[in-house]
Amino acid sequence: RKEVEQDPGPFNVPEGATVAFNCTYSNSASQSFFWYRQDCRKEPKLLMSVYSSGNEDGRFTAQLNRASQYISLLIRDSKLSDSATYLCVVNFGSGTYKYIFGTGTRLKVLA
Amino acid sequence: DTAVSQTPKYLVTQMGNDKSIKCEQNLGHDTMYWYKQDSKKFLKIMFSYNNKELIINETVPNRFSPKSPDKAHLNLHINSLELGDSAVYFCASSQDRVLSGNTIYFGEGSWLTVV
Numbered sequence: 001r002k003e004v005e006q007d008p009g010p011f012n013v014p015e016g017a018t019v020a021f022n023c024t025y026s027n028s029a030s031q032s033f034f035w036y037r038q039d040c041r042k043e044p045k046l047l048m049s050v051y052s053s054g055n056e057d058g059r060f061t062a063q064l065n066r067a068s069q070y071i072s073l074l075i076r077d078s079k080l081s082d083s084a085t086y087l088c089v090v091n092f093g094s095g096t097y098k099y100i101f102g103t104g105t106r107l108k109v110l111a
Numbered sequence: 112d113t114a115v116s117q118t119p120k121y122l123v124t125q126m127g128n129d130k131s132i133k134c135e136q137n138l139g140h141d142t143m144y145w146y147k148q149d150s151k152k153f154l155k156i157m158f159s160y161n162n163k164e165l166i167i168n169e170t171v172p173n174r175f176s177p178k179s180p181d182k183a184h185l186n187l188h189i190n191s192l193e194l195g196d197s198a199v200y201f202c203a204s205s206q207d208r209v210l211s212g213n214t215i216y217f218g219e220g221s222w223l224t225v226v
Contacts, residue, residue: 034214042219042220043201043217043218043219043220044154044201044217045217046214046215046216049214085152087154089215098156098159098167099144099156099215100156101146101153101154101155103151103152103153104152104154
């Protein structure tokens with residue numbers, strides 16, 4: 001099993017749609033979770049951290065399910081500008097510096 | 112006032128050459144990283160330094176040698192370049208330990224093409 005797994009997509013959705021991505025991780029001792037966004041030919045940038053109780057930032061909602069070892073990202077009211085690759089990031093193990101990135105899920109929002 | 116800056120941004124070189132990529136961060140962070148993103152877009156950690164000390168060294172060929180003269184700089188030197196080294200190399204930094212859930216900040220990437 002890969003350390004961090006994501007569906008590569010692409011997810012093609014119309015503007016205004018709601019779309020959700022999941023990401024599974026293999027190490028139950030992982031402590032920190034994030035969603036990053038990467039635009040074409042750009043560096044990854046933090047979209048949001050994922051907290052145990054779930055958290056929301058505008059149209060974006062992140063959830064953590066420790067029992068099933070996955071995190072999710074929900075995007076409501078999709079905009080054209082949301083088109084990007086969304087990377088799931090997990091720290092590998094407890095108390096380590098090792099951030100493991102998923103392969104990313106590509107989202108295309110269509111007009 | 113770029114937070115994490117790396118040079119060069121583009122590098123085309125022949126097989127067998129030796130090249131270096133430089134990275135500097137002005138965020139005052141303690142930890143710096145080198146990541147490699149290959150043609151399949153998979154972002155994989157190569158090295159990590161904390162206060163100039165090597166703390167992560169993944170399964171990377173010995174031809175790759177990081178150097179951290181101070182905690183604000185982490186350079187990557189690559190000897191005897193091979194075609195398979197073609198990738199985007201991202202430098203990154205974070206404040207401190209992952210326990211704090213610290214954000215990683217990336218440089219813009221260095222596009223290396225080996226011909």
